[in-house]
Amino acid sequence: MDALAFLDKAAKSKRLPVYVLLGDEDFLKRHCREAILSLVLGDADHDLAVSPFAGDKLEFSTVRNELDTLPFIGPARVVVVEPADLFVSNCRESLEKYVANPSKIGVLILDVKSFPETTKLAKALPDAAKVVCKSPYANKLPAWCVGWAKAQFKKKLDGDAAEFLVELVGPQMGLLAQELEKLSVSVGDKASITAEMVDSLVGRSRAANVFHILDAVGDAKPDVALKLLSELFEEGDDPLAVMGAMTGQLRKLASVGRQTKEGLSMGVAMDGANVPKWPEARQKFEKQLRHLGRRRLDKLTDWLVEINLGLKGGSQLPNRLQVERLVVRLARPRDEPSNR
Known part of the structure; x- marks a missing residue:
């Protein structure tokens, strides 16, 4: 059962x-x-x-x-x-x-x-x-979060908020339950928990920090992205784990880039890639797409394969440096020659 x-x-x-x-x-x-x-x-x-x-x-x-x-x-x-x-x-x-x-x-x-x-x-x-006792598939977790918030804390968790929470925290049910408890306490007498509340109140986690790094990428701010990345490493996060948290979003970007190139509309492509539907999440995602541009989007899957092999012993460079190089490559403004 x-x-x-x-x-x-x-x-x-x-x-x-x-x-x-x-x-x-x-x-x-x-x-x-x-x-x-x-x-x-x-x-x-x-x-x-x-x-x-x-x-x-x-x-x-x-x-x-x-x-x-x-x-x-x-x-x-x-x-x-x-x-x-x-x-x-x-x-x-x-x-x-x-x-x-x-x-x-x-x-x-x-x-x-x-x-x-x-x-x-x-x-x-x-x-x-x-x-x-196995965690539901990732696409089932937002619905579980909605049910858990209602049953345990008598709070209505918006669908967009549930999707974003899973994106930030990851698929660990225990961590999701902890964050839902924190959210229910933080919102006080408010009946609903919105995506905006999740964005501002969810505790500091590797996945949440990775989202901030990718926001800096979308803003074409490699200095900010590197600073956030350095903070993770200084707190003891392993480069492999950080890259693991980053890979999911980068794969979504590559997938949407590929599908829109083939003629699919942006909205349908993002739906297919399970990009959260709340407006701010989609706006940030589109900003990252526009910043990366067609050439980098086309190369993104190859870059992910390259760094995956490199972090597992295929490169002589330190793991931290490999991740930093990828982040700089992604965050540089599009007009820089190295991005062409």
Whole structure:
């Protein structure tokens, strides 16, 4: 079962003896685990009824004994094994037998990265017990942000604001939730969170700073772009990570440049490249397009391939210098010979 669907139904679902939280999205795992604890324990003190274990060197007998031990206070004993991949691998046969005859007073939660459906253990568990905790595709995250803002903070997050927030923060659901909480507090009694509010209030992040660097590129201000880039490096950001955050926007610019060259209208091309639709975002994007010009847009994909290889060992230049050179190349005014 998908984690978001599980969270929607958890409060009204039937308690199961075993749950498997699988995937790599820790934010979803944490909320699914809390939903299970609320379902199983109600208002009882979780600290007195939950037994956490690391699965590295864990014996199944230890887990079984704990599951059969009544809590001091509460209706059940909950055992959480995290991480549980090695535990599942080492104790698979015992777990298969346990699923067939589980404790009547205990609930087992296994936190794993993977849980192949081809195994006997996976086949023995109902779909409702296997909760897939993976972040939604990037194009689904704005809708999730809208829903989360409404459910958690009673705020209306505008669609454009949601798209821009995902662009600034990236696809990490935990970070998005943190920023939404900050936004809801910052806007006070206002019912809605707009794209302008996101632009002015979202905390300092690598992606947000990269947007400011690209704004400086669009303004043809290489000195400002380099200053912002230097601040990131001085704060300890790795050139590979900075370039990773920058690449998404540059690919969009290359894509729109290519599609408009083929005759597509600017608006349709930007829609196809998932450029946020709020006016200021599109105005800045068009400004960057105009500044770069046809020649640089045509070369942009090749430049991205070149720096990707260079940052992975294909160049003798320091990684920081490679990124700085690309930013200067992009930010120079169009009439400079090096841009032709």
